[in-house]
Amino acid sequence: xxxxxxxxxxxxxxxxxxxxxxxxxxxxxxxxxxxxxxxxxxxxxxxxxxxxxxx
Amino acid sequence: xxxxxxxxxxxxxxxxxxxxxxxxxxxxxxxxxxxxxxxxxxxxxxxxxxxxxxxxxxxxxxxxxxxxxxxxxxxxxxxxxxxxxxxxxxxxxxxxxxxxxxxxxxxxxxxxxxxxxxxxxxxxxxxxxxxxxxxxxxxxxxxxxxxxxxxxxxxxxxxxxxxx
Numbered sequence: 001x002x003x004x005x006x007x008x009x010x011x012x013x014x015x016x017x018x019x020x021x022x023x024x025x026x027x028x029x030x031x032x033x034x035x036x037x038x039x040x041x042x043x044x045x046x047x048x049x050x051x052x053x054x055x
Numbered sequence: 056x057x058x059x060x061x062x063x064x065x066x067x068x069x070x071x072x073x074x075x076x077x078x079x080x081x082x083x084x085x086x087x088x089x090x091x092x093x094x095x096x097x098x099x100x101x102x103x104x105x106x107x108x109x110x111x112x113x114x115x116x117x118x119x120x121x122x123x124x125x126x127x128x129x130x131x132x133x134x135x136x137x138x139x140x141x142x143x144x145x146x147x148x149x150x151x152x153x154x155x156x157x158x159x160x161x162x163x164x165x166x167x168x169x170x171x172x173x174x175x176x177x178x179x180x181x182x183x184x185x186x187x188x189x190x191x192x193x194x195x196x197x198x199x200x201x202x203x204x205x206x207x208x209x210x211x212x213x214x215x216x217x218x219x
Contacts, residue, residue, distance in 0.1 A: 035064065042067050049074045050159060 002051060009048050016041045065177065066170045072109065073101045073169065081214035089211060093203055096126050098168050103193030104215060107186050111177050114193045119200060122172040129168040137161040190215065 020037045023029050077083050089095040099122060106114060114122075141157040144150045191212055195205040 035060075038064075038067065042071055045071060045074050046162075049078065050162065052078070053158075 006048055006051050009044050009051070013041055013044045013048070016044070062170075062173070065173060066166075068109070069102070069105050069169055069173060070166055072105045073098075076101065076104060076215070076218065079214065079218035082211070082218050085211040085214045089207065093198075093201070093207060095197070095201060095203075096123075096130055098165060098172060099123065099126060099197055100194065100211065101169075102172055103197055104190055106174075106177075107190035107193055108219075110186065113189050114174070114196055116196070116200075118174040119196060122174065123200070125171040126168055129164065129171065133164050134161065134168060137164055187216070 016037050020034060020041070023033050023037065077086070086097045086100055089100060090097050099119075102122060103114065106112060137157065137160055141154065141161055144154040144157050147154075191208070194208040194212065198205055198207050
């Protein structure tokens with residue numbers, strides 16, 4: 001159950017990473033979008049860390 | 056002093072770096088040993104590592120003294136009491152939800168401490184070939200300031216090398 005949740009989060013993390021790379025490679029990347037995506041990525045990383053260090 | 060948004064981004068970068076590094080069990084164990092056996096601050100250890108590995112080079116005595124001064128009240132008045140509560144909750148029967156909350160709060164406080172210890176002036180350059188030498192120099196500076204032999208960093212440096 002916990003592993004499933006961590007796996008889901010890892011997949012979302014990878015998806016956001018792709019989104020960031022797509023935004024960066026656009027002709028005129030939007031810094032606000034990139035910042036927002038990076039924040040989302042960090043929140044997921046935080047959650048993964050908390051789940052992995054629950055005990 | 057950088058703009059607030061820039062400082063926020065730098066703090067996020069430091070936190071993300073710390074989570075990645077701390078995910079390596081050997082690194083986490085070496086940091087905790089330095090914390091529990093020598094009274095060192097894990098966030099200051101991570102700061103030594105992050106500055107070096109992000110290409111921001113070596114801490115000066117002044118930077119480190121300022122970071123220690125800013126870290127001290129967070130550590131003494133917030134994080135250590137929270138840690139004591141969390142450790143007590145861990146031994147209590149039926150306190151698992153509260154234990155999880157206390158852990159989350161402690162982690163949040165660690166992150167806030169990180170924000171205040173980042174030096175005001177940061178160099179911005181690509182990671183240099185000398186990053187590992189800078190990392191050792193930063194750790195040795197911190198250990199020496201706290202009256203420890205530089206050998207005490209050996210386990211952590213070796214764990215960091217395996218983790219990179």
